[in-house]
Amino acid sequence: MTGRTARRRVLRVSVPAGAGPDPRADLLAVEEPLEIRVGGEPLSVTMRTPGDDIDLAAGFLAAEGVISSAADLSQIKMCDGNVADVTLALRPRVVTTHGLHLLRRAPLARPGVALAVGVSRVTLCTSHAEGEELRAALPPRLHGRLAVVPNGIEPIAPDPAARAAARAALGLEDDQVAGLFLGELADRKDPLVAARAARAAGPPFVLLVAGDGPLAPAVRAAEGRSVRALGFRDDPETLLAAADVFVLPSRREGLSFAVLEAMGHGLAMVVADGAGNPEAVGDAGLVLPAGDERAFADALARLAADPALRASLGAAAKARVEERFTAGALRAGVRTAYERAAGR
Numbered sequence: 413m414t415g416r417t418a419r420r421r422v423l424r425v426s427v428p429a430g431a432g433p434d435p436r437a438d439l440l441a442v443e444e445p446l447e448i449r450v451g452g453e454p455l456s457v458t459m460r461t462p463g464d465d466i467d468l469a470a471g472f473l474a475a476e477g478v479i480s481s482a483a484d485l486s487q488i489k490m491c492d493g494n495v496a497d498v499t500l501a502l503r504p505r506v507v508t509t510h511g512l513h514l515l516r517r518a519p520l521a522r523p524g525v526a527l528a529v530g531v532s533r534v535t536l537c538t539s540h541a542e543g544e545e546l547r548a549a550l551p552p553r554l555h556g557r558l559a560v561v562p563n564g565i566e567p568i569a570p571d572p573a574a575r576a577a578a579r580a581a582l583g584l585e586d587d588q589v590a591g592l593f594l595g596e597l598a599d600r601k602d603p604l605v606a607a608r609a610a611r612a613a614g615p616p617f618v619l620l621v622a623g624d625g626p627l628a629p630a631v632r633a634a635e636g637r638s639v640r641a642l643g644f645r646d647d648p649e650t651l652l653a654a655a656d657v658f659v660l661p662s663r664r665e666g667l668s669f670a671v672l673e674a675m676g677h678g679l680a681m682v683v684a685d686g687a688g689n690p691e692a693v694g695d696a697g698l699v700l701p702a703g704d705e706r707a708f709a710d711a712l713a714r715l716a717a718d719p720a721l722r723a724s725l726g727a728a729a730k731a732r733v734e735e736r737f738t739a740g741a742l743r744a745g746v747r748t749a750y751e752r753a754a755g756r
Contacts, residue, residue, distance in 0.1 A: 507532040509542055509666065529554050533753040536561045536746070539667040539691050559752075561745030563667040564738045568676040568730075571653065578654035582620065589617050589716040592655035592679070594648060594670045595662070597625035602661040602684065602703065607634040609659075609708035614638055617716040619659065622651055652677045656722055657715050662686050663702045672737050675729035680722040682711050692737070696728035 507528055529535045529550060535557050537543035543560045550558075584590055593606045603621060610619035617638055621631050624644040632641045645651060648670075652658075658674035658681050665671070665688030672692060675681060681697025683689040690699050698715075700707040715722050 507535040509535065509537050509546060526550055526554065529557050532557055534559055534749045536749055538563050539688050541687050541691050542666055545687065559745075559749055561742060561749065562737055563669055563672060564740070564742035565669070565672045565676050565733065566739045567734060568673075568678075570678065575653045578650045581650065582654050584618070584654060587616050589657065589722075590655045591617060591619040591657040591659045591682075591712060592651055592674070593619060593621045593623070593659050594651060594674075595623050595660065595668075597621070597623045597627040597631055599627065600663050600686075601625075602663060603627055603631055604634065605661040605684075605703060605705050605708055606659045607631055607639045608705050609661075609712055610638045611636060612705070612709035613712035613716060617657075617712050619712075620651060620655065622648070648673065652679070655679055656726075657682060657712065659708070659712070660684065660689065661700075661702065661708060662689065665689055665692075667692055667737075672733055675733040675737075678726040678730040680715055680725040681729050682708065682715070693729070694732055696732040697725055 525546070526549070529546070535546070537546060537558060537560045539562055540560050543558055547555055547558060579590070582590075591606075591610060593601075593603055595601050595603070597603050601623075603623070604627060606619060607621060610617060611634065615637055619639050620642055621639065622642045622645045628641070628643070631639075635641050642651075652673055655674070655677075656679065658671070658679040660668065660671060660682075661684040662668070663684060663686035665686060667688055671681070671683065671689065675692070675696070681693045683693050683697060683699055684702035685699050686702045693699055698711050700711060715725075
C-alpha cells in the first residue's frame with residue numbers, strides 16, 4: 413500500500429420532479445450522467461469521481477454494491493426524500509431528506525423511513541423543521557443519526573440589464589407588477605391558490621406560473637389578464653430576473669431552492685406557513701395561512717400598489733439568504749457529514 417486513500421466514485425440518484433433538476437447537483441459539481449432504473453422506477457442519475465479524500469461533493473446516500481452495473485461504486489445517494497429513500501436504502505452511509513413528502517402524506521410509511529435512517533450513519537435534513545419532524549417520527553435510538561444542513565445558494569449580483577431584457581422577452585409592460593410561481597403544479601404546492609389570488613388582486617399585478625404537473629390543465633383554465641401559464645421552463649433565471657414578487661402557497665416544503673433563489677434575487681416574498689417556508693423566509697417576507705386565498709389576494713394587491721414595500725421586503729429577503737443560506741455553508745456541512753460517516 414502506498415498510504416494513499418482509495419479513490420471513491422459517487423453515484424447520485426433522484427426522482428425527477430416537475431420543477432426540474434435538483435440544484436444541489438450544480439452547486440456540488442456533480443457530473444457524468446448515467447441512466448438506470450431501480451425497482452422499475454425511472455431515476456435521473458449523476459456520478460462523479462473526486463480526488464483522493466472524502467470530499468465527495470454532496471450529501472449523497474452512501475452504499476456499496478447496490479447496482480450491479482456499477483458495482484465499483486463505493487458511495488450512492490438519493491436526494492428525493494421520497495419513495496427512493498426507502499427503495500434504495502440497502503446499505504447506505506449518508507441519507508438526505510428533501511421534504512419528507514412520503515412521510516407527510518402517508519404516515520404508515522414511518523417504518524420504512526425509520527429503516528432508511530437506521531441503515532445510515534448520518535441522515536441530513538435540509539431544514540430544522542424537517543429535522544424536528546423526522547425526530548418525532550423516529551425511535552430515540554436513531555436521534556443521534558440526524559444532522560441539519562440547510563440548502564444554500566451562490567450569491568446573486570443585481571443586473572438591471574438582464575432584468576430589462578427578461579421583462580421584454582416575457583412581454584411585461586413597465587407598469588405591470590410581475591409575480592412568479594415556480595414549481596411543480598401539484599396539490600401540495602397549491603398553485604391554484606396563487607392563480608385565484610392573482611385574479612382577485614387584478615391589474616397591475618400579473619402572475620407568471622412556470623412549471624408542469626397534474627394541475628397544469630386547471631392552471632391554464634385560470635388564465636386571464638392577471639394569470640399567465642408558461643408551462644415548464646428551463647430558464648428560471650430569466651423568470652426570476654423579470655419578477656417583482658415570488659408567490660408560493662405550498663403546504664409543505666423541505667427548504668425550497670426556488671424560495672432561496674427568489675430571495676437571492678431580491679424579490680418580495682409571499683409564501684404559505686406550510687412546513688419549510690417560514691424557516692426560509694422568516695420575517696423577511698409575508699408568511700400567510702396556507703389555503704387562505706383572500707389573504708394571498710390582499711397581499712398581492714397591497715404589494716402591487718406599494719413599490720416601497722416591495723423594495724424593502726426584497727432587500728430583507730436578499731440579506732437573509734446571504735446571511736443564513738449560502739452554498740459555502742451547504743458544502744461545508746455536507747463535507748462534515750461525510751467525514752463523520754467515514755469515521756474521521
